[in-house]
């Protein structure tokens with residue numbers, strides 16, 4: 001039997017597990033512009049690729065999907081080029097709408113979007129625009145702040161257009177970076193939906209693919225706290241090694257995971273890091289022990305805790321707070337200096 005686990009690239013179709021309610025809300029819910037916040041490797045690209053897949057496969061679907069990865073755009077020209085690339089890459093989109101990528105050359109992104117929308121509607125579709133790596137907009141707006149209000153105007157053209165933006169929490173800062181505070185970009189996108197770790201039953205269904213002993217499967221779900229990437233990584237390695245204890249120990253000392261965790265901690269704001277490190281130092285503490293976190297306004301601490309819990313960095317049970325999963329906790333314990341340096345040094 002071949003290793004059925006995929007740890008690294010995005011997953012979709014029969015390799016995509018869970019997130020039913022989120023998919024339904026995005027495809028059938030009332031909002032025409034949505035922002036989905038997820039931590040690194042929590043499955044943002046997979047979610048968008050699954051939306052694209054579902055929309056393409058279902059004969060009932062009113063949507064013609066277009067997946068637009070804006071990572072590396074850097075400036076408005078780059079943004080437009082990546083949009084044209086997205087059209088070039090999607091034969092189904094071009095077939096459904098009759099759009100020819102060459103016709104879009106030279107136009108700015110908001111004009112291209114307007115053209116795509118017109119063509120989609122004329123062909124009887126609603127446009128489902130799936131924007132990945134949304135934080136790139138901060139960099140693009142740094143080159144030309146006028147991009148944001150122009151984009152925002154197109155993105156809010158609903159109901160013929162539904163836009164889904166995925167990003168980490170960092171996109172929350174986009175309106176601080178923009179001098180054009182009169183039209184906050186996020187206004188139409190909030191409140192965000194959170195991409196959480198999987199549910200226990202979804203995780204166990206995924207692990208079923210490995211034909212593991214039920215006790216081992218439960219142990220993997222528990223240690224990873226159903227974080228989809230960690231689940232797949234551990235399951236994949238266990239599938240090969242057949243030695244769960246060794247697989248867990250090796251992963252806990254793994255350089256790649258350590259680098260992932262370090263960059264996660266680096267990308268946090270001071271208040272987030274402060275609360276995380278306190279909980280790491282005092283696992284199982286209750287809310288009152290966290291009350292006076294340095295530099296965190298009382299009302300904001302609850303908001304930060306909620307966000308970190310939704311993203312899988314923290315977990316809370318019966319009022320007791322712990323680090324989100326065993327690997328992250330082990331790393332924090334093993335590397336207080338690295339986490340502390342992140343705290344002192346701020347974001348890179």
Ligand SMILES: Nc1ncnc2c1ncn2[C@@H]1O[C@H](COP(=O)(O)OP(=O)(O)OP(=O)(O)O)[C@@H](O)[C@H]1O
Nearest residue numbers: 007008009017040041042043044045046228229232
């Ligand atoms: N719904 C899912 N079902 C099963 N596995 C998943 C799912 N979502 C994510 N994964 C696992 O997590 C890994 C990372 O997924 P993905 O690339 O979609 O995350 P991401 O949030 O886009 O990551 P990045 O922050 O690097 O862009 C996948 O390779 C897969 O192992």
Ligand SMILES: [Mg+2]
Nearest residue numbers: 044045046132
């Ligand atoms: Mg991604």
